[in-house]
Amino acid sequence: MQDTNYNNSYDGEFDFYQLFQVIAHGKRIIISFTIIAAVLAVIYSLSLPNIYQSKALLVPVEPQEGVSSALESYSGLASLAGVSLPSQNSGSNSKRALEKLISLSFFENNILPSISLHELMAVKSWDVNLNKLVIDDDLYDEKNNSWVRDFSYPQKLIPSAQESYEVFQKKHFIIDEDKKTGFISLSIKHQSPYIAHKWAELIINQINAFYRKKDKDEAEKAVIFLNSEMIKTNFTEIKQAIATLLQKETQKLTLIAVNESYVFEYIDPPSVMEKKSEPRRAFICILGTIFGLMLGIITVITNNYIFQEKNKLT
Structure with a gap:
């Protein structure tokens, strides 16, 4: 053994x-x-070209006291009088905004019209000395401002919103929420640090403007509705309730008008970065x-x- x-x-x-x-x-x-x-x-x-990342740290703006609590208080009384008070969604816009930011509709309607498509789809690199993008001539002709790329179905000569959206989401846009603190990190990657900075600011401004306009339109419609209901009812209690709602809606419109950071507020705004984030050569x-x-x-x-x-x- x-x-x-x-x-x-x-x-x-x-x-x-x-x-x-x-x-x-x-x-x-x-x-x-x-x-x-x-x-x-x-x-x-x-x-590999240098990639620069412009990053912003955001915090959701706390929802202002709207009319939803008042509506709940007076809805029973109003229904007895035959008055149908408008329903409003309670809570912050920040949760909906996070989903809106990664949606195709937001990219197509709010981001794509404000950027140059070839800066998204046809960039080879960035010339640091001239501060100029180097465009791929096989994709885009800068002299004639026309697309010259080869393509096959379902692609088109000029990149569609859906194709450019996929490129934007995969290569350029990063968003992350810290569940513990509620802070939101929003980043843009691009060959040019200036474009990365510009796009990061653009996205934050657009999402704030989108919900400002949305809530402003709803508040204005509510004012019109409440004024019409004020005329219809003869009950003093209902008139008092509607007057309270009108006062709150007016306050809401005032806050919308003066508050530019409507959904997200900067903790640390995006910057033009001097050092690249990738590649890790x-x-x-x-x-x-x-x-x-x-x-x-x-x-x-x-x-x-x-x-x-x-x-x-x-």
Whole structure:
């Protein structure tokens, strides 16, 4: 039993030693693979354009005291008098705004009209010395301001809202909510730090403006409705209730008019960044070198195994 265990242990040591010998014998192949992979990784990393990230830290604006509580208080009394008071959604717009920000409709109606499409879909890099975008001539002709790209269905010559939306969401737009603090991080990535900054500000301004207009329109309609109901009813209690609602709606309109940060307020506004966020060229080079090393080792071991099998057959 001791001899058997010794032989098994010796065989294991011999196999490991033999494997080491095989690797050492094929070191030239391994070194060649490693050098080639490292050079290719360097070339690839240098071919990637710098990407700059402009980031804003936001906090949801607390909802102002609206008319919803007053409506609940007077709805029963109003129904007895035959008056149908308008219903209003309670709560903050911030939760709905987070979903609106990633929607196709918001991108198509509020973002796309305010940006240059070729700056989204046809940029190769950014010239830091000239502060100018380098446009891919195979996609967009700057001289004639026309698209020249090759395309196939369902694409079109001029990128559609849906196609550009997918590119925007995958490559440029990042939004994240901290569930504990409620803070919202909104980032834009782009080859130009100036465009990244401009787009980040644009998105925040547009989402605030969207809900300001939405709530303003609803409040104005509510004022018109309440004035009409005031004329219809003869009950003093109902008139008092409607007067209270009108006062609250007027206050709401005043707050909408003066408050630009209607849904989200800046904690830290976006900036024009001086340093790139990606690519991580050193990491790419290290990863490529390791890949070449592993590929070289596998190639040497595989060739040795195939050579041994051929010798057994002969």
